[in-house]
Amino acid sequence: MKPEFEIVVVGGGLVGSLLTHSLSRAGFKVALIEKEDLQKRTVHTGRAFALSLASCNYLKALGFADALEQYGNLIEGVIVTEGEAGKGSREGILEFMPSEIGEESFGCMIQEANLLEAVGERLKKEKTVRIFSKTTVENAVFDDGSLIVNLSKGKSIPTELLAICDGSQTSLGSRLGYSHIKKNYRQGAITCTVRHEKSNEGLAYQFFMPTGPIAFLPLSNHSVCIVWTNTQKEVNRLDQLDDDQFLEELRPAFGTFLGGISLEGPRGSWSLELSMARKMVGVRYALLGDAVRKIHPLAGQGLNLGLRDAAAFLEIVESAKHRGEDIGFTTVLERYQRWRMFDSVSFAAATDFFNWAYTSSIPGNHLARQLGTGIISRITPLKGYLIREAAGLSGDIPELMRNR
């Protein structure tokens, strides 16, 4: 007998929730298991996401065009430079403009709280999805050709396929047989919203400081989301300060290039690590999102990669079902791994390298960075490639992420 749920999704973060929604739209019988209370999810972190053009296309295809229109703010250019955030842009500056690849923007900024709320509202209306909120997946075992997913509260559900979207602390590996390569960056990041006097003109700024990058990401013409990376010790110290004290510390790092500044809303703090799964699939399971790879936020790509996993996964299992294949078969799931593994590893390696290159003080490194910057600005195809990567438009793009 076929199990009641063809696919069980573990983890109702953005990747798991959007995957659930897309699978249900495609006619799959899905259960979503989330350990937190999905009805009362509140975000107090001041974090916002830079969504690539491909991710915006994906959200629009899933019916979130209104949310993007209401809460999103276009990223109309990216300025990357080294050294002294307080003094604004300086030599060795890299400017990336979407017009260089014939686009009007790189995508948009959206606050985490707004995106989670829009996705949560949609899930509530979903009739064909069974949601187990405040429920933890404790383990999963094979039985007679199915996978039995054991939940807290003593319930068990058999399924054909488990989509593991439980984030970077993913805990099912020891039972199912997957593991990760990990590296602690000994860095943390502070996120918050800052209002400023002068218009940012839709530009995102990234200043590489010796202790890690600081990014100013445009939420409106006069406000930015800050992602301030620093040593873990310094982040812990900044985290303890009250808002006035924090603003005093932020001012010299922010500088005056956008005029006077003030804080708006809550602050969040994050520990940074690299985590990369050695494999993405096994018998009747696949990993997606941060469960596959947790990367340094300097490129703002973690969620974008997770959404690309979700869009590719949908395409693979949908076509397998149409062909009459067992969607949990390793041969089917390996197609998903072949599609997504290279992208995952290359982004993890690239962000790791950039973080090392800009924080390392080995002799000659500064010169090498200046040279690298010069090469990128002068070689148009290379620059165009990097811009297309940032916009999520390079490589084999899943159907739902294409511009239509």
Ligand SMILES: Cc1cc2nc3c(=O)[nH]c(=O)nc-3n(C[C@H](O)[C@H](O)[C@H](O)COP(=O)(O)OP(=O)(O)OC[C@H]3O[C@@H](n4cnc5c(N)ncnc54)[C@H](O)[C@@H]3O)c2cc1C
């Ligand atoms: C400072 C910072 C800034 C960032 N900025 C960007 C950006 O601009 N653009 C971008 O693309 N990315 C960005 N990222 C990365 C992005 O935040 C992550 O890639 C993304 O949130 C991962 O989503 P996820 O759904 O895979 O995992 P998560 O959000 O971690 O969700 C996992 C879910 O699984 C649940 N769960 C865990 N275990 C279980 C279990 N056993 N049973 C049931 N439920 C379980 C958890 O409660 C959670 O809800 C940033 C990251 C940081 C730290």
